[in-house]
Amino acid sequence: MTTRLVCLIFLIASTCVSAADRTVTFTFKNESQHRLNWVSLVGAKIDPMGGVMSPGVFKTTVDLVWANDTTAKLTFVEFESRKPHSIEISFEDATRQIQAGKCRRVVVAILDYDKARVSCEN
Numbered sequence: 150m151t152t153r154l155v156c157l158i159f160l161i162a163s164t165c166v167s168a169a170d171r172t173v174t175f176t177f178k179n180e181s182q183h184r185l186n187w188v189s190l191v192g193a194k195i196d197p198m199g200g201v202m203s204p205g206v207f208k209t210t211v212d213l214v215w216a217n218d219t220t221a222k223l224t225f226v227e228f229e230s231r232k233p234h235s236i237e238i239s240f241e242d243a244t245r246q247i248q249a250g251k252c253r254r255v256v257v258a259i260l261d262y263d264k265a266r267v268s269c270e271n
Contacts (some may be wrong), residue, residue: 168241171215178207178258184228185259191235193221201228202259215255217244223257223265236265243269 159190175195177188179202188199194216198207214247223236236258246252252269259265 159201167222171247171250172212174209174211175213176207176209176256178256179204181261182256183262185225186228186231188223188225188259190201190257191224193218193240195233199225209217209244213248215244217248225259227262232268233239234262236263236266238265240267243267 177197177199178187179185179188184199184204185202188202189198190199195213195218197208197210197213202208217226217239220236220237220239220241222239224233225246226233236255236259243252243255246269252271256268256270257265258268
């Protein structure tokens with residue numbers, strides 16, 4: 150086989166593998182005691198669905214193409230007072246794990262009005 154053909158086969162295979170590795174299941178979880186409206190990410194290339202979330206509720210987006218974001222702002226509004234909140238979150242660890250093929254599910258857990266946790270699960 151020629152070197153050119155081997156390189157072409159490698160390029161096609163590696164492109165397919167990397168695209169598959171970047172597809173994740175993304176979940177917002179409301180682990181706080183607060184009812185939240187308009188849960189979303191700002192400043193990210195991904196756009197998972199959050200919307201209205203009561204305590205204990207989670208919303209999942211399946212087959213989300215991961216865009217290798219490193220940071221974003223988690224935004225939401227208090228249900229009762231309509232006060233907006235914004236929490237800076239990091240996706241650096243999740244992105245590294247996704248790129249290494251060690252993670253297929255990203256979870257953003259809202260813990261309180263000023264606290265959130267990002268985890269990457271298999």
